[in-house]
Amino acid sequence: MDNNFSYFENKDCVYYPCHKGAGEHFNCLFCYCPLYALGDRCGGNFVYIEDGIKDCSNCLVPHSENGYAYIISKYPEVAEIAKQNRTKDE
Helix, strand or coil: CCCHHHCCCCCCCCCCCCCCCCCCCCCCCCCCCCCHHHHHHCCCCCEECHHHCEECCCCCHHHCCCHHHHHHHCHHHHHHHHHHCCCCCC
């Protein structure tokens, strides 16, 4: 990996590997996916379970070799959601 800031693997984590099918290069940088709030626009392999909660246990998108670039490419959509949820006056 050329960009050491875009990849982190923690093999000492008690949950490692936390997803079935985790390959040789499992990126732990986004342990909690910042795209969860995008719902069905996240691009990952998920299902909705009871009460509309997303089950992302079969998703490897943020943990893949190109996951960092993909997550960063989706940040404008995440920022838009944050913008819509502002509560403070500017």
